[in-house]
Amino acid sequence: MSRRGFPGGAGKSRLAGFGDLDxxxxxxxxxxxxSGPFSPGSTSSPKRPEALPSGEKPALINRYIEPxxxxxxxxxxxxxxxxxxRGLDYLGTTVFAISGTVTAGQVGMDLLGCIIVGTITATxxxxxxxxxxxxxxxxxMHETEYLWMCLATTVGIFFLWSYLAERGVRDDMxxxxxxxxxxxxxxxxxxxxxxxxxxxSNVVCVACGMLTSTFGGVIRDVLCSRPPRILFSxxxxxxxxxxxxxxxxxxxxxxxxxxxxxxxxxxxxxxALRVLAFTxxxxxxxxxxPSGAAVGEEQLEExxxxxxxxxxxxxxx
Numbered sequence: 001m002s003r004r005g006f007p008g009g010a011g012k013s014r015l016a017g018f019g020d021l022d023x024x025x026x027x028x029x030x031x032x033x034x035s036g037p038f039s040p041g042s043t044s045s046p047k048r049p050e051a052l053p054s055g056e057k058p059a060l061i062n063r064y065i066e067p068x069x070x071x072x073x074x075x076x077x078x079x080x081x082x083x084x085x086r087g088l089d090y091l092g093t094t095v096f097a098i099s100g101t102v103t104a105g106q107v108g109m110d111l112l113g114c115i116i117v118g119t120i121t122a123t124x125x126x127x128x129x130x131x132x133x134x135x136x137x138x139x140x141m142h143e144t145e146y147l148w149m150c151l152a153t154t155v156g157i158f159f160l161w162s163y164l165a166e167r168g169v170r171d172d173m174x175x176x177x178x179x180x181x182x183x184x185x186x187x188x189x190x191x192x193x194x195x196x197x198x199x200x201s202n203v204v205c206v207a208c209g210m211l212t213s214t215f216g217g218v219i220r221d222v223l224c225s226r227p228p229r230i231l232f233s234x235x236x237x238x239x240x241x242x243x244x245x246x247x248x249x250x251x252x253x254x255x256x257x258x259x260x261x262x263x264x265x266x267x268x269x270x271x272a273l274r275v276l277a278f279t280x281x282x283x284x285x286x287x288x289x290p291s292g293a294a295v296g297e298e299q300l301e302e303x304x305x306x307x308x309x310x311x312x313x314x315x316x317x
Contacts, residue, residue, distance in 0.1 A: 069259045070196040081260040088267070089190060092183025093146055095176065096122040097153040100220045102161060102171045107224045111158055117223055118154035119147065124216030129191055129208050133198055181274035184238070185267040187213040188245035192266065202250045209246025213270075214239045233286045236277040240284065245270025 067073045067082040076090060077083030100121025104114040123140050130138040140146040161169075170176075191212030195205030214230050217238075221228040230239040249266030257265075276282060 068197070070193040070253070072190065072193075081263045085186060085189060085263050085267070088182060088186035090149065091179065092186045093122045093149055094153050095179045095183050096216060097150045098157050098176070099171070099180065099217070101154045101157040103220055103224050103226075105158065105161060107226075109224075111155070114158045115151065115154045117220055118157070119150040120223070121216045121220040122146070122150050122153075124219045125187060125191070125212040125214060126216075128215045129194055129211045132211070133194060133208070135194070177278050178275065181241075181271045181278075182267075184213045184242050184274055185245055185270035188242040188270050189249050189263055189266040191242075192246040192249045196250075196253065202254070205250050206243060206246040209249065209266075210239055210242045213242035213245075233283040235283075237282050237284055238274070238277070241270045241274040241277060244273050 067080060071082060072086045072089070073080060073083040074086075075083075076087030097118040100118035101114045103121075104117035109117065123146055127138045127140070130136065188209035191209035192205045194212070195208035200208070218228045218230060227234070229235050245266045248269040249262050252262040252265045
C-alpha cells in the first residue's frame with residue numbers, strides 16, 4: 001500500500017513519493033501547501049523558472065517527473081516500474097476491500113460495518129506500517145483516492161454479492177485468488193520500499209513488507225471474531241509469501257540491481273509462492289494438540305465448515 005513521504009527536516013518536504021525537495025533551491029516556483037511566495041498571505045512576486053541557473057533546471061525538473069528508486073509515482077503509469085507498481089497497488093487495494101466486505105457480510109455486519117471492515121482490510125497494513133515508521137498523518141489521509149476506491153468497492157460488493165454468488169462467484173475462486181496474490185506481491189514491495197526510505201536495517205524492511213501485506217487482514221479477522229488466518233494453519237500460507245517477496249526485493253537492492261529488477265523479482269516471487277500455496281495447500285507445521293485442547297478449536301472447526309459451504313449471502317437469505 002505507499003506510500004506518501006512526509007516532512008524530512010527543516011527546509012525540506014516530500015512530494016508524494018518523489019523524494020526530498022529543498023524548498024530554498026526551488027527559488028519560489030513551488031505552489032500549494034509549501035512555504036514560499038505562493039503561500040497564503042504572501043505578497044512576493046514568484047520567480048519564473050527561467051530565472052534558475054541553467055545547470056539547476058534539469059535537476060529540479062527531474063525531482064517532479066522521476067520517482068525515487070525505492071518509491072512510487074503519484075499515479076499509475078506505464079512509463080516506469082514504479083508507476084506500474086502503483087497500478088498494482090490500486091488493484092490490491094480493490095481486491096482486499098472485496099475480501100473484507102465479504103468476510104464482514106458473512107458474520108452478519110450491516111452496510112456500515114462492511115464498509116469499515118472492507119476499508120480497514122485494504123488500508124490497515126499500510127496504516128500500521130506508517131504509524132510504526134512515524135509517517136503521520138498516514139498515507140490515505142493525503143492520498144484520498146484510496147478511501148474512494150474502498151468506498152466504491154465495499155458498497156458495490158455489499159449489494160451485488162448475493163447476485164454474483166447465485167451465478168457461481170465465490171470468494172475462493174481462482175480469479176480472486178490470483179488477483180489477491182498480485183495484491184500481496186505489490187504490497188510487500190511497497191512496504192519494503194518504505195523501510196528502505198527510512199534507512200532501516202534489512203530485516204526491518206522485510207518486516208515492513210509483511211506488515212503492509214497482511215495486517216489489514218489481521219485487523220479484519222479480529223473485528224469479525226475470527227482467528228487471524230496468518231497465525232493459524234487452517235488455511236494455506238499467506239504471510240510467508242509476503243516475507244519472501246520483501247526479502248527478494250531487499251536482496252536485489254543489496255546486489256545493486258536496478259529498480260525494475262527489484263520490483264519484478266519481489267513481486268513475482270511473492271505471487272509465485274502464493275499461487276503455489278493455494279493450488280497445492282502448503283501450510284506451516286503446527287504442534288499436535290490433544291483432542292479439545294487447541295485454543296480456538298471450535299472457531300477453527302466452524303470456519304472450516306463455512307469454507308466447505310462456500311456460499312455467502314449478504315443481507316439475508
